[in-house]
Amino acid sequence: MKPPLSSPETESKQAASPHSDEMIRLHTVVKTYKNAAGEFKVLKGLDLTIRRGEFVAIVGKSGSGKSTLLNMITGIDHPTGGQVVVNGTDIYSITESQRSLWRGKNLGIVFQFFQLLPMLTLLENVMLPMDYVDLHDFEERPAYAMELLEMVGLKEQADKLPLAVSTGQQQMTAIARALATDAPLIVADEPTGNLDSKTANHMIDVFDELVRRGKTIVMVTHDPSLTSRTSRTIIIADGELIDETVVKALPLLRHRHMLEITRKAERMTVQPGETILDCGQPVDDLYMIERGSVNVMLADGKRGKLLAHLKAGELFGEIELLRGGKAIACVRAGTHPVDLLKFPRQDFLRIIEESPITAEALGKIVQDRLEEHRIKSRA
């Protein structure tokens, strides 16, 4: 009998698609709802790629469009425009009914409210997707399902109805059900929303284990403790994705400010060793490193003393913008080309003014860097 969860090796064999490394690709996905008040654009041309084996958190406020985004990925809703390719299938080029079968085979969904069928036992709930997609021999399905329940610690409860077990156990059953067809992609919508912290942690442990085995997990969550455990966080605000560099560089900003920066920031690429900021040069922008790394050099003389090595997700130029004056150090690209986001001074100062937490955090960074600058200048 084949194990209920395939190994990364078997997984890779299965991924025979044109974009074999990509699990999910959204291309300019637009979703517009119409009602009596007029048209309302919920998703505004999203582009998103999620690779196999990633553990991704999608974060957003209520009404931001994160559920709609999840619905696009799971094939639950239709985009008004654009294309959604999941595991090599353009999922909106097939019928609703075909999509159900596709979904059963390709992705497991874990809902916030578990959504187990109340009339079936836990074991039967886990076997149900196998019946729907006709996976395994009919007689062997109970054994496969039992293994999955055992994996989530529910072997003893297998013959109970959902109402007879705790909410945590119901959610664990939902995860077992999501794994029933050995789908490569697990999508979870607020999976810990109704769980206590201990059960939530156990669930994330299970997710970690699944990722280790090669599954791709996309999870919508509000819980910051969960985003810290994912390999990637995607923030959606007002129907648009926030640039992940902005999220990393200024994580404490409000989503609308992040979105403004995403929209207004200018992209630039700098060649290896090229100077980005010269010492004493006036600084009019905040720089955020998207790819590559930069070296911050001491301004005095030719010794070129290295003050700091900044990597992707870090920012520079904030000292000059916050304190005024010219660059106290010079910044050069590292040994590889560097992609940067450049955000204008006036907008940055306004946003910082509206976001005291970020101002405070940045203030601390500025202090630390100035202190380091002072020490290294003396040395």
Added chain:
Amino acid sequence: MKPRWRKVFLDLIENKARTLLVVLSIAVGVFSIGVIAGAYAIISNDMSASYAANHPANIELRMADFNDDVLTSVRNMPGIGNAEGRRVFSIRVHPLNSTTWTVIDLVALNDFPTNKVDLLTPLAGNTNPAKRQVVLEKDALKQLNVRVGDQLVFELPDGTTQTMPVVGAVEDPTTGAGDFLAPPFGYISMTTLENFQEPDLYNRVYATVAQGQDDAAAISKVAGDVKDRLVRSGIPVDRTLTSKTHEHPLASTVNAILGILMALGVLIVFLSSSLIANTLNALLNQHLRYIGVMKLVGGRNRQIFIMYLTLIVSFGALALLIAVPLGGQGAYGLAAFIANELRFNLLGYRIVPIALVIQILIGVLVPLVAGLVPVMNGSKVTVLKAISGDLARAEGKSHHRGPKHESRWEKFQTNVTLALSKRGIHIPRPLLISLRNTFRRRGRLLLTLFTLTMGGAIFISVFNVRVTLHDYIGAIGNYFKADVELDFTQPYRTHEIQQLALQIPGVQSVEGWQGLSADMLRPDGSTIDSLNIIAPPAQSPLVQPILVSGRWIQPGDERKLAISESALSDFPNLKAGDFMPLKINGRKEQWQVVGIFQFVGQEGILAYAPLEYISQVNDLANQAVLFRIETTQHDRASQDKMAETLDHYFRAKGFDVLQSQAGLASLDTASQSLDTLVTFLLIMALLTATVGSMGLAGTMGMNVLERTREIGIMRAIGAVDSIIMQTVIAEGMVIGLISFGLAIILSFPFTYLLSYIVSLAVFQTPIQTVFTFTGYLIWLALILVLSVVASILPARSAARLTIREVLAYE
């Protein structure tokens, strides 16, 4: 409009499908009761009224030929109001463009425009036929398939034919009104009799009594007196029939049938009530959240209660708008159908006030009663419970967080599944969902099962009753086992007829029978009723009686007879061995009843005595008028052919043949009459089945609506359209099959009850109940089809649900 009344209005018009379901649920009950109550009122009034309007004879005397002098003396007899003489004789006829003979009774009377008894209602053409002209009763027109103006070919006693035109059509609601088996009638003037080689004499008296026209005893006394006087004058009277003026002879039969219909109507109201209760329950469940919101903003229980009561009354009012006019039309249609079948007239279309009142009461009160409990519960719901999202999930149970105990039923279900799987029987989960879903809303399931089971049990019972009636008719056929009945107008030597008949290939045996007319007397010597004594050879294999008590006739019996059970109505204590006073050929005699047998009560009282003795009484040794012939082939077509052959054969040899007909002819006519009745019952059964399937459709619709979320989940984990549909349809079929099982059980008492009522109404005697697989198989097929049809729409809408809608629902 105040916002809350606006809400009531919007609730009515916004969800049109739901409103339609509730309104139709109410309308079907209101319609059914309207049809039945209306038809009941129309028929019970019009049947007798239209019968009385035609001045029916209270006394009919079938007697030997007589002239105007005798008629005048009858008219002058005490107690007689009006009396008319007619000559009635059977004759074979066919339309000019056809060669198929039909036997009709021709009635010759003197003066059509001035006749006062058994009036004929003109329908078309000239209804006062001149010499060599014929007027036909509307049934005869239909049976012969001719129209006014067509020519008819009559076969005369000497074998020659006469062609005469049909000059008019009439309706005759009185002649033969009490006889299911009466042949079609034609009418001629007395002057035409000679063209049929008939004497210009009467053979029947149709008379009304001067007083007590609705007093059976008074009528019977006058009839007995008249008959006595006639017999004393040397005019033998073969048969005396009496009836009341204001009571159709079939009134008791029809009333019994209408009684059954009324019971069915009440049942349908009950069924539709459960349908309404189900629908309103579901509606209130959907509205609990709104009720919570209304309470949250200050709505009081009473206000909410009144709002929903108003909504229910509005549903009832809409249903009345549909059902009252349709019910009125249906009532008249049903009454017209029965009137046509039983040959009486209606007094015209009208709205029956009592039916209208019943409809309005049912249309308003039944939904109120059915909805009262759900509305009261709904209006009392707490805000917390109403606005929490757990109502749908909890399925009516109180919700609290954390694990709960599985109910006994839930444990039983899972244990059964486990036990089966341990024995290697694994039920696929989609089927398991259907099976377990069936029992989730047990209150709703019970109401649905109630409607379907009742519909099914009645449907099956109707088929059983049909077979019971036909079986009985078949048993009655044991009295008519001859393949051909060959009757002559005068006695012939039995041996001669036998010798001649046996020369025809296919004829196996010939028996000569005789008959004798007698009167049953009271102790004081007055006549109770006439009695036809049939006299076959005592050992005749052509009569196989259904004996209730005593024995059958034997060759040595003298003044002994076996009598039909219907005699018990006149002699309630009669038993085998008793003596019965009879008047035979004017002489009072004591005859011993040796046995009592079952027969169709409608046919009057019948007795059998051995030919060996009756031929002595009639002084017709070795002669017979009636011949019963057995042939090698016993099917109807062969019998018809042989009857035709014998008819030609004996006519050609100069014998006076009265008629030659297939042995099955009378039985087939009786069967057809019964089929009309059965069809009628079947319509009612189908109506109950319709209510049942509407109930099932409603239940499935509500189930799907409540399980929208679950259907979304199934879709989310890989269920394709067809599987979703299968799951819903399978649930409908499970409900259908359970109801079938229950209907089988219930069909037994229903069959016995219905058979008892119908047989008493039709045969005036309880008969042996017979069961048939047909009804069960047809209902099984029908219930499966109905279940699928009732589930298809909900299943389709379930399959069309997108998960986004499901999430929106959530």
